[in-house]
Amino acid sequence: MRPGVLTVGAVRAAALLLGLTALGATLRNGLDQPGNALAFGALVALGELARWGAAPGEREPAPLAAAGALAYALLGESAGSGTTHGVLQTVAVVTAAGLAGIVPHLARGRGPGPDHLARRVLTVGFAALCFQPLYNSGAVVRHLGEGPPYALFLGLLLVLTALCDAVLAALLLRALTGFPYGSLLRDELRALLGIGSAVCATGAVMALGVAAAGLWALPVLAVPLLLTQVSYRRYEAVRTVNRQTIASLARATEVAGCTPPGHAHRVAALSAAVGRELGLSGAELTVLEHAALMHDIGQLSLADPVEGGATALLPAEEQRRIALLGGEVVRRTGVPPAVAVIVERQADPYREQPLPARIIRTVNAYDDLTGAGADAGRGTGVGGGPGAALDALERLRLGTARDHHPDVVEGLARVLARDGAVGMTPVVPG
């Protein structure tokens, strides 16, 4: 059994246990302040409904639901009078409302995965556990009063909760993909600066707003967050379109017969996986991915296509010339200039290259050596199979004196060894 299965199973089991306990306890003891529970439950359910049209893999598809859940976990007062709902009721309401909100999505077969729900339940449980016992025992008001320190305390709790959620998310991703934990955690933390911080701030402000102004604060505060969600969607949509357009540009070389079909996508996906393995994250990975997609674009300027498209088998000078031509084209696209630099330097000896260019050089060579283009050169007639992969890795290892960085080759070997299931799936939707 893979170690990842254990982690995922443990997280899901913990969430399930917490949710069932909370629901059971709440059913037995009844609801405290049913009005509050109903209002926040409705908010969470509506927030979950609002995930219509979310792109797969969107970071926070239901920000309103997340903010509402956090606000309920941190709710101390409502319109001036104290509340007594504890940790378990919080979790129960959020779980029930969340489930109610995703039923329509599940009915259409596009609901969120169980990991998403598990994270939501555990995160809310964490926030409530930090706040509700302290508040209900009166310690918070005794020590901090109800002035600004109270607000700052809520802010602090939310930061802790967000960190906890990021750690959990990275843990789950690590278990599923096997990428290094540090790079995944960095990605999660960076994402917190975006919509994550808006969710946390709205959570805090809802808790405080309900304390000051009663439940009317909920709809008033929900609207700005919905606006944030809409802007975020639009941004993601145009980002997707831009990535698709770049992928099209990459496919042009394939249609032109310069490169074997699927080459650009394979190199991009494998480069991203190797980059992850070597600790790149966030923007660096995006740059690497774009550069990998467009690494062969310089061949469009050649009068005749390279035979089989395998640039790795060309003389070094010719490779560098094509790389420079490619850089020129890439500079005209809207991608960051760093991408063009990487494309230009993909054929340099590795000691002069930046890390992303090293990765692309090695992965490109690997794909050329395992693909059809290599068969003509070697006359083995073996295309693709495991034997070809081992052969290719062996040849790359022999090239570590000048062409390929040893760490990159070993990173590639690790990614390939990891059963290739996730590492080999294309990152860019075709």
Next chain:
Amino acid sequence: MGVKTIPPAARAYIGCALLAAGACVLPALRPGAPWGTIALLAALYALCELPARCPLPGRALGGSVPLGTGSFFPVLLAAALLLPPAAAALAAVPGSLLARVEEPPAAPRRAWRAAATALAVWAAAHAAGALGGPAALGNDRDAPDLPYALLPAGAAALALCLVLTALDGGIRATVEGPPPRAAWRGLLGRALAPHLVHGLAGLMMGVLWRSGHGPVAGLFVLLPMYISCWVFAQYHRERAAHRATIRALVQAVDLKDRYTRGHSERVGHASVLIARELGMPEERLDAVRFAGILHDVGKLGVPTRVLRKDGPLTPEERRVIELHPEYGHEIVRGIGFLDEARDAILHHHERMDGSGYPYGLRGEQIPEFARMVAVADAFDAMTSNRSYSRARPVPVAVAELERCAGTHFDPRMVDALVRALDRHGWRPAVTADETAAPPGGNVPRAREASAPSPPRPSTPPSSSAPSPSSSAPSPSSSAPSGERA
């Protein structure tokens, strides 16, 4: 004053606005004003505008910053709800003076913005005050009067929006000279909804500011708004990047086939002219434009040697070139939003009588976009200089199009183009490098098959490329039966 000269009318307009703003702010300077709140809100507003000015905090937030003013209306609206009108106007001044100016004449722009913002906030505070806004916010002891408080907050947001739009429309009218009504029409519709959302945020900020939790709690309201503006700025950056990527696709074609520079953009433009004339809804026009711009992208798939060949084409080479619509279709397959445009790329060499390629579709079988792009393509091919023929005047080209309407082109599209040309004229952005014949492009391509010419059925299908004197191969030679699927 600035680099660019400012018309005297605009100068006078700005002067008046400054005087009026001064008159609004002046009462706040009397003793007894709530200086603490004014200073806090003014500092807050300035702080919110600052990232747009300084690169450092902007970069820490991911390299992109919220756009200009307008990002932090929640602060201004909270000020309008919390403070008396004069004091609220004063709180708006430092931030709008500090914020970034997009274009060169910085001093007058800053002065103008400060005056306009102060006036708008003053009006908003009056609107809120008239409806009892400050009292409805509640305070330490009294709970806010919430459903009612939405009314003054909405009124304040509306007043802010109206005054800003009116003032902006006025300055546009004095600087650029369109009638004020036209300048205002577009502005108001777009601005209203965001202002109302900002009004809600401003209301909650005011409520929390006044509540026992103090101003700190009010700050939390700003974060979602700030993120929203930041995402908005990112969106615009990414959209610009996307346009550049599309351009790069087109320029990659130019790399291979240099004699058609600017052709794609002009075809996009002409296609949009036709579509607009046919009353196509605004949201489809983008797709039409992309269809026009990208119609020849499949040439990326044709070997450069064939595209640039110096001499007559063999039938084999002609067949390769005639594959370009299919190549183009394949290249843009992954771009989700192109839908209809993709069909146009595939079918832009089809003809109404079925003699086109790749599928030999006829009449209504040809997608609407493709019929549009075909006319636009032919029109631009005739009216621009090609290495094998000089540009023809627009009337000649139009006459040619009309002659071939029905056989090659959809008469509806031709009519639409003619009407659009009558109305708007044709001002193609002819680049200088277009007139210079690029090397290696001396032979007309089969691609030009859509350029109409007198039909010469006598030309055998397997003939080599037409001589440089003819603008296009004959219809029969352009659709070899072997290419039909």
